[in-house]
Amino acid sequence: MNTNPLVQADRRLSDLALALPGAARVFHRHGLDFCCGGRATLSEACADQDLDLEQVLRELSVEPSAGEPAARWVEAPLAELVEHVLERYHAGHREELPRLVAMAEKVERVHADKSSCPHGLAAHLQLIADSMEEHMQKEEQVLFPMLLAGRGRMAAMPITCMREEHDDHGRNFVKLRALAQDYAAPAEACATWRALYQGIEQFVIDGMEHVALENNVLFQRALSG
Template sequence: MTLLDQTVGRIALTVPGATRVFHTHHINFCCGGHIPLREAAQRVGLDTDKLVAELEALAPNETDGHDWQSASNDELIEHILTRYHDTHRRQLPELIRMARRVEQVHGDHVTCPRGLADLLNDIHQEMESHMQKEEQILFPMLRRDLGAQALGPITVMRHEHDDHGASLDRLLVLTDDINPPKGACTTWRALYTGLREFRDDLIQHIHLENNLLFERAS
């Protein structure tokens, strides 16, 4: 099977450095990880030969960190809890605070991301509910290898991941792809730095769940 026929999620898991290429070209490998690379390239208007060449040119020893494919469910879940759940709970309140400050001070600026604080607050509430359901219901089932019984909750989590992806799309629209305007104040620039970090973390978080942890239960 050629790279173009493989799903984006599978490539993200098996080709070291692929997630960096996908980030660069705005290819969704978390919620959109189920589609073939060929289709993903077409959706963003990329030349498929060029994309394949970029992926094949990745250094053999380039890695995105630990090889989570070989980790047990317990190890993977513990990583998701500490690296992503705990991190998101730290990130979002501060991002909301900075967004409100930017809107209060620069609300009359043509590029002010008006509505961003409310969007982030909605994301915070939705994600807190989502993470609690994983922590209290789904993850304990997966730790006990109750894969068949977990398929219903997994379907719900996948749908909610799609909602998170849609929220990230709205975030990009409000912030000009998270690019602060020329002359933006320190808070504005710090906000956008934090938003880029949050977006990258959430994409990787969803990727590990959708394309690895949840697939094991299928």
């Protein structure tokens, strides 16, 4: 039974992700896109994926999380929100992605003869690292300074560009999950292999939260401010 009044089937995925700290993990578990596809309602998204809506509602109602609702950033000072994005996501991705690339390269090298080896995983992670670095630099050097200078309404063109690149990130996350075998390490996987899949899963969740926060909060505030 759903006991959380915030959890409603007719609410958009993006709204639920903002309101509920544990929603991102539930959506990720079921393959629901709450960042680029976040405008769909929960009922619409579950129907599209042929998911049990009542089961997802129950999971959303009880999912534990030590975090805080992302909705607090709707009212926080813009400079504080930008700083949060830089520290929580930009810095985090730059620290984590090289580690994951190195681990993937090791796994592919050591286990190349196994049929379960995730061939191509390291190359795709490197592609993501390169594309995200280029994207983050555009935000840091062009978009964010515009927003902090109070020129948000003039930023429609760069924001459109960033949204399109976010869509590319979303497609890359989907392929990454497939290459990582839905994060289910095979029985013969070593400790590094298992840690790699765990790290990739957390990175994808963080990446989707990052995109959702920018698309649904930062950019919305910038264009209406």
